[in-house]
Structures are given as structure tokens and as C-alpha cells.
Amino acid sequence: MGRLVVHLTRFAGAIAAIGAVAYTINAMTRTGGYVTVTVLSLRTGVPLAGSSAVRRRESVLDVWGSTLAEQFLSRADVLLAGLSAGVAALLLPAVLRALMAGRPLGRGEAARLGWIALAVTVAVVAGPWLTRTATAAVIDRAGLGSTFAPASGAEWGAGWPVAALLLVLAVAARAGARRTEAAEAASAG
Template sequence: MDRLFVRLVLYLVRFAGAVAGVWGVAYAVNGATQAGGAITVRVLQLPQATDRLGLSGVRLPGGVSLADGELPLQVWGSTAAEQVVSRSDVLLGGLCALVAAFLLGRLLTSVFEGEPYRRGNAARVAWLAVLVFVSGAGQALPGVAVASVLDRTGLGGTFGPAPGLSWVPFAGAAFLLALAVALRARRRASPAP
């Protein structure tokens, strides 16, 4: 394969990882500077709170509905911890992308050199699975900030945190883990170099 193309791909992967890592940290730090200001959180109205809000008789026009009952709630007087934790999914995802970019760089180098079963590649893929899992699990962290905001404002009996988890990262992590096991088995089956 053309060496220039390989170097360009490796450079782009590492550059994207570095940008994601810096962006995640900068976004969380920016959140800390917003303490005392407004914080917007996604909440679900609890079924038992319909009468308290006076929404029981509200009719929405045709074709208009709440997305799974989710509402954005803007609350003033946020704390630095609430702001940072509400952005922690981006922070964790960015840091995971940074580490993954360097793992991918080593993995892609071996593939481009025609040695996809090189020693350590199975471990790199397994670590990629761990990073995808951690990043996916990090989607639940803003719910901690939502719970804190609702507790601070006394709205905990009216609203609850909107779910933030998706099954896609966990399925991706399972696929990568299966790939790591297959790479390890193939490496053991092949003669040692």
C-alpha cells in the first residue's frame, strides 16, 4: 500500500483522537465556569405528578407530541459540580477517543504492514472494547447531575432523570471483544514468527 496514504490515515486518526480529547476536557472545564448560571437538563414527568403540574387537561395539536415524555428543564443557580457532571459524558467520551486513537494507530500500522495477527493486536482490540464500553456507560453520568438539580430545587417528586443509555455502544463493545478473542485464537493457531 502507498506509504503516504498509510501515514495520512494514521495522522488523521491520531489528530481526530487528540481533538476529541481536548474538546471533552475543554467542554467540562467550560461547564465549571458556568457555576451559578443556568443548567438545562432532560427530565421525564413522573406519572403521579400530572395533576400537580396542571397538565392533565392540556391537548397538543395534531402531529405534536413529547419525545418519550422528555422535557428540557432550565434551572438557575447551578453548582460547578452539576455543570461538570452534566458534561461528563462528553469528557469521558473524548478521553476514551484519545486513547483509542493511539491504540488504533498501532493496530492499523500492523494491518498496513501485512501483519494483522501481530502480537498485541488482540489486546489492543480488547482495550478498544473496554473504551467503547466505558464511553457508553458514561452516557448515564449526566443523570447524576439531573438528580442533583432536581433534589436541589425540590422537584424530585415531580420529575425524574431522562434515560441516557443506548444499547449501541454495548453491542459494539461485545463485537470488539469477540473480535479480540478471534484474533487471539488465530494468533495461537498460527506458527510463531
């Protein structure tokens, strides 16, 4: 059962990383076409082309004539989340094997948890910021700055608890590893 869990973890991480990279590359092949960004309407009831009007405060905007950078950055949150899952899938199996074997977590496992926490933090902070940067560039290029602003990036809230929990777990594992090493040194000496 333990080997299955390790293999499923690796498989899920690989699928997430490959899927995120493919999704981003696919967006970049659409350079010159529509780029999709999430915006906040500065005013409601604003008429758009045709018979459309903005009725909600936050909406999705498709703007023609995208640049390569806009397409790439508009998917940066997905890319970094997928790569973060890939990093976790590479580092987590050693931690899982130690736990399933009933061994205390050592310095290596603590370091792995710390690296996973760092990867999640980068995805949580940089992903929405880069996506917001793309949205600002699209709004500016289309001359819609008086009507729209980049969405707030409120999606940050979902990843912070995960990153914080992983960091606390890494610190606790490191403290436990030090205590185990000290006890082993005391009993050997």
C-alpha cells in the same frame, strides 16, 4: 496512504479528547448559573413559571444555581466519550499499521483492541450514569422531584454494539496470534 490514515486517526482522536475536556471545563466555569439536564416529566400539562407547561414526556430543563459537581457530571457522557476516542486514537495506529502491512494481528494488537473495547465500555456505562446522577441532584436541589425524574439513559444502546464488536475482534485477534505463534514454534522445532 497508510500514513495518512494513521495521522488522521490520531488527529481525530486528539480533537475529540481535547474538545470533550474543553466542553466540560467550559460547563464548570458556569457554576452558579444554569445547568442543563434532560428529564422525564412525571405528569404532562404541568404548569411552569409564566405561561409555560410541560407537553412532552422527555424535555430539557435549565435550572439556576448550579454546583460545580452538577456542571461536571452533566457533561460526563461527553467527557468520557471524547476520552474514549482519544484512547482509541493512541492505540489504534499500531493495529492499522499491522493490517495495512498485511501482517496478522499479534498479541500486542489484540491487547490494544481489548483496551479500546474497555474504554468504549466505560464511556457507554459510566457516562450516562454520571449524567443521570447530575440530573437527579439538580431535580432534588430544585425541589422538582414530584414533577420530574432523570431521563432513562436510553443512549446506552448506541455504544454497546461498538464495545461488543471491539471485544469480539480483540478475542479473535488474540486467538489468531496464539495460532500463529504455535505454527511458528512447530515449524522451528
